[in-house]
Amino acid sequence: MSSSDQPSRHxxxxxLALVPMLMLGGCFRPMLADPGNGSPGLKARLAAISIDPxxxxVGQQVRNRLSFNLTGGAEAPPARYRLVLNTTNNSDSALVNALSNTPEIxxxxxxxxxxxxxxMTGKVVLKAKEFARKSYNSGLQRFATTRALRDAQNDAAEVLADQIRLRLATWLADHP
Structure with missing residues (x-):
């Protein structure tokens, strides 16, 4: 192949790469973008979800983070939906020291x-379950272990709030 063929091939x-991008460029709309037709966008519909106490x-951590994720810290509009959370958590030893028979992780x-x-009707429109796991160091210091557990629970609550928000956004995008 001669060097004059290289530029034309490039x-x-x-x-060839630009044609599909140009054809599909008008088809993509970000999920959280306002629709432009005057109807409430997904962000406004997410903000209109009230969360029961x-x-x-740990449930309160999930609720607080989810509430902030849904409203962005702004005042919530009148509720269009009501969200009921039921939180459980448990801790298991993942790694045990063979010499002292004490949990390490x-x-x-x-x-x-x-x-x-x-x-308005009390009808269930979506029912789902999410979980998150976080590991933490548990040693012989009781208070350090307690604080590490609390930090792991808070981290898991943050992950769960993000997962729930994404699931709610997906559901609301399909059900205008």
Whole structure:
């Protein structure tokens, strides 16, 4: 192949790569973008989800982070949906020291069963379950282990809030 054929071949490959991008460029719309037709966008519909109070500390962490994720810290509009969270968590020893028979690494698993309800009718529109696992060092110092457990639970709560928000956004995008 001669050197004069190289530039034309590169141009042909570039044109071949650009054609699909140009054809599909108008088909893509970001999920959280406003629709432009005056109807509320997905961000506004997510913000209109009210979250019921929860009883435990880990559930409250999930609720607080999810509430911020849904509203972006702004005041929430009137509720179009109601979200009920049920949180459980447990801790298991993942790694045990063979010499002292004491746990060195523990894993906390936080599980959230959640239900999205229509507040007018009380009808269940979405029911799902998410979980997150986080490992933490557990040693012989009792207070350090307690703090590490709490940090792992908080980290798992943050992951769960992101997962739930994504699931709710996906559902709302399919059900305008």
């Amino acid at each position: 141009r042909a490959l570039l044109a 929860v009883d435990d500390r 523990d894993t906390v698993t936080v599980t959230v069963d959640y239900t999205l309800l229509d507040p």
